Amino acid sequence: MFRLPITHAFLRSLSPSSTASSSSLLRRIPLSGSNFTPFSLSRSASTWYYTRKGLRYSTELPETPPRSYRLFGGRPFSSSAKQGAQYGGNQYRRFNDPKREPLFLRLLQNAKPHHFIVIGLGISGFYIYNTDTVEVTGRRRFNCISAQRELDMGQQSYQEVLAEVRGRILSENHPLTMKVNRVLQRLIPQASIEGADWKVHVIQDDGMMNAFVLPGGKVFVYTGILPICRDQDGLAAVLGHEIAHVVAHHPAERMSNSFLTMGAALIVSLLFDISGHLPSLLLNLAFSLPNSRTQEAEADEIGLLMMSKACFNPEAAVGFWARMQEAEKGSPPQFMSTHPSSYNRMESIRGWLIKAEAAYEDSGCHAIGGFIPGFRQASHDYGW
Numbered sequence: 001m002f003r004l005p006i007t008h009a010f011l012r013s014l015s016p017s018s019t020a021s022s023s024s025l026l027r028r029i030p031l032s033g034s035n036f037t038p039f040s041l042s043r044s045a046s047t048w049y050y051t052r053k054g055l056r057y058s059t060e061l062p063e064t065p066p067r068s069y070r071l072f073g074g075r076p077f078s079s080s081a082k083q084g085a086q087y088g089g090n091q092y093r094r095f096n097d098p099k100r101e102p103l104f105l106r107l108l109q110n111a112k113p114h115h116f117i118v119i120g121l122g123i124s125g126f127y128i129y130n131t132d133t134v135e136v137t138g139r140r141r142f143n144c145i146s147a148q149r150e151l152d153m154g155q156q157s158y159q160e161v162l163a164e165v166r167g168r169i170l171s172e173n174h175p176l177t178m179k180v181n182r183v184l185q186r187l188i189p190q191a192s193i194e195g196a197d198w199k200v201h202v203i204q205d206d207g208m209m210n211a212f213v214l215p216g217g218k219v220f221v222y223t224g225i226l227p228i229c230r231d232q233d234g235l236a237a238v239l240g241h242e243i244a245h246v247v248a249h250h251p252a253e254r255m256s257n258s259f260l261t262m263g264a265a266l267i268v269s270l271l272f273d274i275s276g277h278l279p280s281l282l283l284n285l286a287f288s289l290p291n292s293r294t295q296e297a298e299a300d301e302i303g304l305l306m307m308s309k310a311c312f313n314p315e316a317a318v319g320f321w322a323r324m325q326e327a328e329k330g331s332p333p334q335f336m337s338t339h340p341s342s343y344n345r346m347e348s349i350r351g352w353l354i355k356a357e358a359a360y361e362d363s364g365c366h367a368i369g370g371f372i373p374g375f376r377q378a379s380h381d382y383g384w
């Protein structure tokens with residue numbers, strides 16, 4: 001359920017192609033072996049551009065004839081101008097007809113100052129109404145997607161991912177699936193996600209160093225990331241981070257931001273009569289990159305606390321990210337492409353370790369013997 005009907009209407013108004021892309025934005029899996037960046041704004045922006053192309057009317061034509069043509073009235077220099085001459089200049093004349101001007105520009109020209117004030121207040125109200133707080137970190141952010149809608153989209157993505165990895169998922173009784181599940185079961189009590197139905201899927205693909213969790217609690221771990229995890233603590237660092245993205249509703253936030261990006265790019269493009277690429281690129285930079293870093297840092301912090309409360313060694317997170325950076329140096333980007341290392345991740349994690357160790361103590365983890373060595377031994381048996 002959307003918080004405002006306008007959001008619903010906005011989604012409905014998307015073309016079938018853009019709606020499909022919106023749902024596929026939720027996928028956190030490389031398609032056909034290639035790298036796939038989830039919630040990619042550039043992806044949504046290009047979809048929007050495609051939609052706009054369908055609506056375009058005559059933006060490539062100059063508002064006035066080329067200078068040479070206009071001044072001298074003689075032989076045109078360009079083939080396009082020649083084409084315009086062939087049509088008797090009709091294409092130029094229609095720009096002088098106010099009835100043929102785009103509706104948006106006509107509305108803009110006729111708008112009174114108070115219209116802008118009303119529109120501005122409406123947009124601000126919508127933004128403020130749909131602003132919420134991330135529970136653990138207290139960060140305020142724009143999020144117009146409800147938790148239920150996010151779960152629904154997660155479910156849709158789940159079916160798509162299952163179709164993609166069909167035949168490569170290890171059975172529920174496979175030792176690796178059971179081990180990953182054991183780590184997950186210890187983390188779940190720390191992850192409050194309403195309506196979640198947790199399930200582990202280990203995908204047999206030693207060349208893929210990736211893992212992700214969909215809204216709704218479907219966990220996917222590629223066998224290629226297990227050697228990087230090294231042991232249960234390393235795996236808890238990965239799962240903690242991925243679960244934290246879902247706990248903090250980052251998928252919904254990214255989608256909400258992509259709506260803002262699309263809307264703003266559309267307005268900028270209509271106002272300045274330029275291709276959708278430039279404004280969407282600029283807005284992508286403005287919204288996506290800093291936001292992405294913010295979300296990564298937040299997932300690191302929440303995940304670290306989560307794994308500590310579940311009695312996993314929080315220092316393992318530093319080791320995991322160091323190994324991951326090393327492993328991805330010479331190979332095509334996989335996990336790191338969706339988890340940018342453009343901020344000093346390990347420094348930040350070290351900064352949170354004191355807090356994480358306090359959470360570990362508070363949970364009585366020392367009293368129950370701390371880390372469970374049996375799992376570590378068993379994990380060696382399977383080469384990770």
Ligand SMILES: [Zn+2]
Pocket residue numbers: 241242245295296299338339
């Ligand atoms: Zn992440």
